[in-house]
Structure formats: structure tokens, C-alpha cells
Amino acid sequence: MMRFFPRLLLIGLLFSLTTAWAQNILSPKEHFGFNIGDDYMLATYTQTEAYFKKIAAASDRAKLVDIGMTEEGRHQYMLIVSSPENLKKLDRYKEISQKLARAEGLTDEQARALANEGKAVVWIDGGLHATETVGTMQLIETIWQLVSRKDPETLRILDQDIILLTHANPDGQEIVTNWYMREKTPEKRSLDNLPRLYQKYIGHDNNRDFFMLNMKETRNIGRQLFVEWIPQIMYNHHQRGPAGSVLAGPPYRDPFNYAFDPLMITGIDALGAAMINRLNSENKPGFTRLGGSVFSTWYNGGLRTTTHFHNMIGLLTEIIGGPTPEDVPLVPNRLIPNGNTPFPVRPQKWHFKQSIDYSLSLNYAVMDYAARYRDQVLYNIYRMGKNSIERGSTDTWALSPKRIDAIQEAYKADPKKPTSTTNAALAQYGLLPRGGGMPVKYYDTIMKAPTLRDPRGFIIPANQPDFATAVKFLNALIRTGIQVQQATADFTVAGKKYPEGSYIVKTDQSFRPHILDMFEPQDHPNDFQYPGGPPVRPYDAAGWTLAYLMNVQFDRILDGFDGPFKKLPYGELLSPEGHINGGGSAGYVLSARANNSFIAVNDLLASGVEVYRLPNGAGGKSSVEAGAFFVPASAKAKSLLDKSAKDLGLEITGVSKRPTTSMIKVSPMRIALWDTYGGSMPSGWVRWLMEQYHFPMKVIYPSDIDAGDLRKKYDVIVFVTRAIPPVRGEENDIFRALEREPKEETTPAEYRPWLGRITASKSIPQIKAFLEAGGTVVTIGSSTNLAYHLNLPVKNALTEMTSSGQDRPLPGEKYYIPGSVLRVNLDSTQHATWGMPNLTDVYFDASPVFKLAPEAIAKGTVKPLAWFSSNKPLRSGWAWGQSYLQDGVAAFMAPVGSGKLYAFGPEITFRAQSQGTFKLLFNQLYSTGSSPQSGNETVSEE
Known part of the structure; x- marks a missing residue:
């Protein structure tokens, strides 16, 4: 027995030593060789990943989670930090967080019990925009502080919170740090002139991808935010603050989106107060908010803003600073304290460490708030979800500027309204004294009209022309935590019959704001600096309704409905299996209406299988639209199409009779895509699209264009927006661009071929020669400027005549359309528009609109492809002065020599969201020779 005790003591001693060693966590200085915030020093992602792994191995407060791979093949990590006791029960706390956020089947009492049991889940990220280096470095410092400190506040935070510290862009950190640290002399280091985008395809637009979730990194993050953890609070770190301030933060300026629950907005107010109070108490001035910055909560699609539509308190700060010291500039109008900036900062030299210290204070303010009000934070996300379920289960009417205008118009149009007085006019603006106001009947006219109710749900029929794209839309919803249901049999709602396999999205669920927004x-609202003044630019898009942009066919259902529906598990993606219908003894027909048909065709062409297009369609048991693809029967074709039908969800028709006329053979083209030094985000999106749809292509730069002989190398060149400069003022624009561009002698040799800009003197003649020699050029957005460089008979439709007889662009007071969704007419019989409906929605962002010159109309040298037939084409967003668009041409084709120029004013590939207009690009990427004689051969199905 006596021998047993020494052995126990030895085991205890060894355990103590092991525990002590395990808690001996390396500081950032010990790991990286410098303190976080040291001037002129940045860490790579390789170093950061190694540090995260060491932290997780050494600390019982941290758990490392691999949330997926990045576009460049790196592991993306989230470090979960909490108390050791909490980490042992993570599954239970995640379950509570999900239950409260989804609010399904819970009573208030049950929700309060879960809120008392659970822990506040707080998300803090860094590095999304990799050149905003404070974000990544503050993440490292925050992790170190949380796992090493033992003060009461930190221990309380660890006890009450679960903190999800997530690296938002590993690839970007590696690219940016290597670029900055390449210079051996610290004082010469600079973030300027990064040669390529810091996310493989889309760079800064990685913060515009969170309702679509196209990129691997955004999908990784989205799953944690919307499916797995659903945190109550998320904090997204960015740069940079407005000049003369240190940072901009919550609360944000109006407008906010009308779909939000008010608790979300006031929750932002409460967190914003905690953040600014902490800085003020620590004598850290320079926090501006509200109207002190441009940031709002209107837009959906950002990492922070998409969470708002999921009842999360989404926080954003934009702070100054970086590894190279800088100055806080003198901005006199920011020096007087006001409600926007209660504690102004004075001009001074600013060091990296100050930004890190501010960020740490802000993080602690957020975590401390969550810890102190843990049960309230947890209960409130339930309450917002429950509110959404209740609103989606009853008749509701959403307020919006259009509804307010309708109320006022009803008042004005009523011949029996009170005529007395000044009060009648004042009533429209809420300026009456107590007891006054407009009669309530004008409210009831609009806000109780049965047809103006909010929908109870949406039905997406399975028998629509491009069902696979509709499923992509549904998967975007599923990735953001929306519950989707599927019909297990045919059913009828509101007198309309729907087929088995159709999908249903009901609004009686907690993330109803996001459903409505999609x-x-x-x-x-019509937002102007003052009445009659210039417009206030939205922070990003004003309208983006995804179902419109993807051309999804759906029905809004205003009354409660049910049917043979099964609920699909949260987060489980759809992959509908297509079919080959018929035996296909003569061949197969693929619809040009289906985007995925282009993937199948590209795979066929790559394998040497012949493909044709039917320019006039064909008859038969089911009508075949103009531009449909025909594939002659062969064993190879059958094998490839079987796979395409299964993998791509295509419905392919097998036919017994091969068309003998009206067919054009399809050949792949040598495709070039313009890009530039530093990287173009629109070009990156198109490059990603080309890869997704299996179009082989090559990226080219201005120097490639200036070198000439383009026709020998390429068949088609695509110029996305901002590639082709304007004609007027071009010299100054190019001069300024070249001034900002790095010098060739200071640029690493591997990037020198990327330098340069498209110029009128050198580049345009080469593009013209390419066209005249039979090449095809596709221009999008502002790159339709090429039409003016080529002196085509078109002009800007959005101008007015000055008193001196000169044309000038319409001023913002008369016409202003930021990113919004508009409707255009199409001539869908033309090759360029095959597969498109006669009416479609386009993404329009101050886009070019044209008028054809009289000679173009007389000679038919310019063929309109899309135009505005209405004086009210707005579908979603903001269009001030939209009547100016009527009869304007949105897209056209013009022959230039033996070649063709396609000009698309709207952003037809916008952020890979506008899938309804992808075909306007894809159709131009095949060589189809000359159009044949008209014909309409019958194709017999088997």
C-alpha cells in the first residue's frame, strides 16, 4: 500500500507538468518574431495557420475547425474559443443556438429556458479584404489575448460566450503579405500596386457574394453562419475609416431594408453604444457613426449585411491604419463634436499598433456585451425568428416608399377629402399638431387591400424551361439557411396545377426577411441630399432580387396553402437528375433556354462530337425553340449526354428524325478575355463563369492587344465593363491611370506583360483590324464605348440639350439609376439572343443606353437586340427619371468589316448572379457560320 502512494504522487506530478506545458502558449512575438502591430511587419497565412495550430494544441480554451478549402487550395480555419467546460459541450450549445435562431415549435417559456442554458455565440472575422491588413492581424492578437489572459473580464467572456474567430481569406493574406514583405528595407515596403486580385477570381467582390455563395470561401463561411452555428452577433472587420476619423462603426445611416425585424436594428444600436462607450472610456477618440459615414444596412450580399436578413446583429467597422505609419489628416468639419462623432480625433501620426489596440477594444466590447446580456441576446434572436414565423402565417402588408406614395395619391385623388386648409397639405408630411392627421381610410385603402398582402409562400414549378437554374437559385437559399419543401405528388394551389417535384418556399420561417429579399x-427610397438636389449614392446596389436576375419562374401565393410537401433538411443541397426522353435513334435536342446546355455542348465539342444549332427551331410533339442544339446520334454522344443529363439536371429530347435543313454546325472559338494589371473584378467573374461552363479561354492584357495580329490568335475577344475608355476626356483618364500604374522597371519581370491600358491611339486600331478581319468582339457595360471609338451610327440616349445647343449627360437631379433590376424587350429570333424570352430582367448599373442614328435605321446596319419599350421598366431597386429610358436601345449588334461587334449595356454577367442573361454572352462564343435560309423542319420524338 505504501508503494502505491509514491506512484500516485509521481503520476500527479507528471500530469501537472504536462498541463503546465500544454498551457505554455507561444506569444505572437515568440512565433512570428515580432509583436502584432509592429510597424512594417505582416505575417503570411502560412505562418498564421501554423500559429493557430500551435494555439489549439497548447490551449484548453481553443478548438481548431477546418471549415473547407479555398479557391487556391488552402485550408480555411475557424478557431473556437471559450472556457474548457464550454468546449466540452459545444454540440449542445450549437444545438441551442440553432433551435433559438430557427424558433420552430418553441414556446416563449421554452425559449427562455434554452436562453438561460445556452451561451452567446459571437462571430469575429478578419482578412476578407486582404489589403485591409488590420483585419487579419487583429484576429491573431485577439486569439492570443483570449487564450492567455486571466483577468476577470476575459474569464467572464470565456464562461458566457462561444467565440468563432474565423479567417475570411487565407489566399489573400498570403498574396498581400508576400507582396508587402518582398522589400528588404522596411521603410520602402508598400501595399500599392498589388499585381493581381487577392481572391483568385473576384478580389474585393468577395464581400458581395454572400447571398449567392459562388466562391468556395464564401460557401465555407456561409455554412457556419447560416446552417451550423447561426451566431447571435457577428463582427466583420474592414478598412478604411472616413478621412479625419479613426473608424466608422454602428449604428449606420438610413435607409435600412424594410424587411428587417426592428429588434435587429435596435440590437445594432445597443452594440454600437457598447463599442463607442468602451473606446471613449479608454480615451480612444475618432469613432464616427450614423451620417458620419457612407455605410448603411440596405444592401444584402455582404458578409455583414446578409446576416441582417437572418436576425443576427451584424456589425461592421472600417478603421484606418496599416503596417506603414500614416497621418490622420486635418479635416476641419470633423473636429467639432456632434451626434455622428462625439469624440473627434486630432491630426497626428498613426501607427499600426494603435489600430490593433482599437480593434482589440472593440472586440472586447462586443464579447463583453454578449457575456453580460447573454440570455437576452439568445432570447432576442428567437423572438425575431418567432416574429417572422407569425408574420408569414397571417395576412401582413409591408410598408415601403411606394405604399406611402400610394396612400398620398389616394388622398390627393379623393374628391371628397377635407379641403379646408393648410392642415390637409401638412397631413401628408406628418406635420400636424397633436390630434391631427390624414383620415385613416386612406391607410386602409392601401394597407388592407387583399391583393397587396405579403406572400405566404412561393412555388417554383418543376416544368419550367430552365429548371436546373431554378435549382441553383434554391441551393443559394439553402446555403443561407432557408428551409425548402418539395412536392411528392402533383398538387393544386389557387386553381393552378403543379407537377410532382416542384419546390415550395414558405415565408412562415425565421429567416423570412431573406426569403422576401430574394x-x-x-x-x-428617393434619397437626395436636399429637395431638388443630387442623389445620395447607395453604398452598393439598390436592387438585386435574385429570382428576377436568375429568370426563375415562380408564383406568389397570398393565402395559406398546403399539399403533399416534404420538408428538406437544413443545408442539404438539391441535385435534380435529368433524363434523356426518347430513344434518340436520329439524335438529341438540347434546349437553348437551359444554361447548363452550354456545359453539355462544350463537353461534346471537347470530345469531338458534332453539334448543330436549329436557328428556326423545329416542330414535333413539343415545340423546339430557335437556337436549340441538335446532336446526331452516336455511341459517344449518348454516353456523354447520359452523364450530362444526370449531372446537370438537363431534360434532353431523343428524336427519330434528323433535321435535313435549317441546321448550323457549331464550332468552338478561340476566346480571349481582357484583364489588366492589378486584376479586374468583372473580368475575374467572367473567367470563373467560363470555367464553370467549360468554355476554353485565354486571359489577355493591353500589351497583347497592342502587339497586333489578333485575328491569327483569337476568334472572339470579350471586354467587360471598364476595359474600353470613353472617347471624350480619354487622354486625361489614361494619363491618370498610367500615373497610378507601377513603373516597368520597378515591377517584377513576371508581371510586366500585364502593364498598360487600352488606348485610342494604339489599342483601338488593333481591335478594329481584328473586327474587319472577321473577328467577334463582345463588349459589356462601359466597354460599349468601343462603338463610339469606331464611329458607329449610335449615340448616347441619356443626354439633354444645353442652352448653348450642346449635348450633355442628364444630371443626377433628373436621371439616376444605381445598381437595380430593369426589364427589357428582346428579339429572341436573332443568334445573339437565342434561348432568351421576349421580356427579361437585366442588372442595370448606370449602364449605357443608345439611340440609333437615322442612317443606321435606314440601312439596317445596326441590329437592336434589347430595348426599353416602357417608361417604367424598374423591377427592383431605384430608378429616378426612368421615363428617359423609353425607346432606348440596351444592346445591339453591328457589323464591322467582316466581323461583328456586340454591345450589351446592362451587366449581363454581374457577379455571376444575373444568370438569366448569361446566354447573351454564351451565344457569341461559338462559331456558327452564316445564317441559313429560313426553314422549320419537323423533328419527330421517340
């Missing part, structure tokens, strides 16, 4: 139009 299906319903946004109604941005």
Missing part, C-alpha cells in the same frame, strides 16, 4: 422587389 423573391420580392426592393423599393429603395
